[in-house]
Amino acid sequence: DTExxxxxxxxxxxMTNKKSLKCEQHMGHRAMYWYKQKAKKPPExxxxxxxxxxxINESVPSRFSPECPNSSLLNLHLHALQPEDSxxxxxASSQGGGGYRLYGYTFGSGTRLTVV
Amino acid sequence: DQQVxxxxxxxxxxxxxISILNCDYTNSMFDYFLWYKKYPAEGPTFxxxxxxxxxxxxxxxxxxxxxxxxxxxxxHIVPSQPGDSAVYFCAASVGSSNTGKxxxxxxxxxxxxx
Numbered sequence: 001d002t003e004x005x006x007x008x009x010x011x012x013x014x015m016t017n018k019k020s021l022k023c024e025q026h027m028g029h030r031a032m033y034w035y036k037q038k039a040k041k042p043p044e045x046x047x048x049x050x051x052x053x054x055x056i057n058e059s060v061p062s063r064f065s066p067e068c069p070n071s072s073l074l075n076l077h078l079h080a081l082q083p084e085d086s087x088x089x090x091x092a093s094s095q096g097g098g099g100y101r102l103y104g105y106t107f108g109s110g111t112r113l114t115v116v
Numbered sequence: 117d118q119q120v121x122x123x124x125x126x127x128x129x130x131x132x133x134i135s136i137l138n139c140d141y142t143n144s145m146f147d148y149f150l151w152y153k154k155y156p157a158e159g160p161t162f163x164x165x166x167x168x169x170x171x172x173x174x175x176x177x178x179x180x181x182x183x184x185x186x187x188x189x190x191x192h193i194v195p196s197q198p199g200d201s202a203v204y205f206c207a208a209s210v211g212s213s214n215t216g217k218x219x220x221x222x223x224x225x226x227x228x229x230x
Contacts, residue, residue, distance in 0.1 A: 004159070033217075040222070041222065042120075042205060042219075042220035042221055042222050042223060043160070043205075043220050044220075045217040045218070045219075048216070048217065056216070056217060058217075090159055090160075092159070100209070100216075100218070101147065101148035101150075101165065101167075101209045102148070102165055103162065103165070104150050104152065104162030104163075104165060104207075104218075105160075105162065105218065106162070107152075107159030107160045107161070108159050109157065109158050109159045110159055
């Protein structure tokens, strides 16, 4: 299995809703990432988990809450989002250590989030 | 302040010819550079990387060149094929941490015409 699976593919939520994005990989990767990408912009890092511990939080607002229940799963819990949070949310994984620099990340297809 | 820049939003090339995608960066501390390809409705796919201590890396039809003095890298695709039509992102790795972030450029849309 060489894939990163993200669900759902599309999500529309109201500003008072609570929802979660899910990401799963079975490649034995020990680093997992959340990126956010807006139209015509590059992907921007939100969070990095290394060996199931949060290692980087790029000053993301608390309405985004990541969770890594085990080495294969990564969740992003969403609460009280704003319309400007509408974007493509990409999950990625990579080998532990410095492997991401040589071999890159493996990205999922993303969740297209619309906040209304 | 964008540390990785792809100044050409789009590029059109005839099938069989060379495609050259360019990327500039500002941070001399970047230690690895990577190229990704993205098709619509899919996540980016890793293509090739290069260490900052090298000036060239080749993998099949794809070659990446790094000019550190100019803070410039380029991806050459030879020969170009219609299936290469996609958005190409360059990315740079910061620092020496084992799991750190990649900083991406804005992307260049390549169209290869049959």
